[in-house]
Amino acid sequence: MSKPDQLLVDIAALVESAQSNQMSLTVVTGGGVITGRLAPEAVWRQRVAEVLTDSARLTEFSTAFTGPAGPTATDGPPTHLHFHVARILQGTVGIPETGGMYRVAIEDVSAWTVGDFSYSDT
Numbered sequence: 001m002s003k004p005d006q007l008l009v010d011i012a013a014l015v016e017s018a019q020s021n022q023m024s025l026t027v028v029t030g031g032g033v034i035t036g037r038l039a040p041e042a043v044w045r046q047r048v049a050e051v052l053t054d055s056a057r058l059t060e061f062s063t064a065f066t067g068p069a070g071p072t073a074t075d076g077p078p079t080h081l082h083f084h085v086a087r088i089l090q091g092t093v094g095i096p097e098t099g100g101m102y103r104v105a106i107e108d109v110s111a112w113t114v115g116d117f118s119y120s121d122t
Helices: 006-018 041-053 059-066
Strands: 024-029 032-038 080-090 093-105 109-114
Touching: 006 032, 006 080, 024 080, 024 093, 032 093, 041 059, 041 080, 041 093
Parallel strands: none
Antiparallel strands: 024 032, 024 109, 032 080, 080 093
16 A cells, blocks of 8 residues: 555554454455464563574564564554464465464555454364
8 A cells, every 4th residue: 555544553552552363354465364362562572582592593572572662652553563372364275274473564564354264174
């Protein structure tokens, strides 16, 4: 989107202000579909830092996620969505099956819907 969808910006702002990770969302961005729960940026950064810290090869990169977060409510509206327990939908599967951590620029979202998608074999 050349101009971010204001309703999507408002949803991201509510997630940030409530510090909640219960809002499920599915977005189309760059031709891909990502589905999962939104998390506040600080919570997302902390979780990514923890995963990197626990990795034998990637520990040094954790410091990039422990520094200052992006814009806050006083700096302006959110510019990114931070997905927790999310999957990229590919055919009949979600990758990774257990869910991942994704950051998506709101201005790059071309379509979205509330809720996340999952597959069943029935």
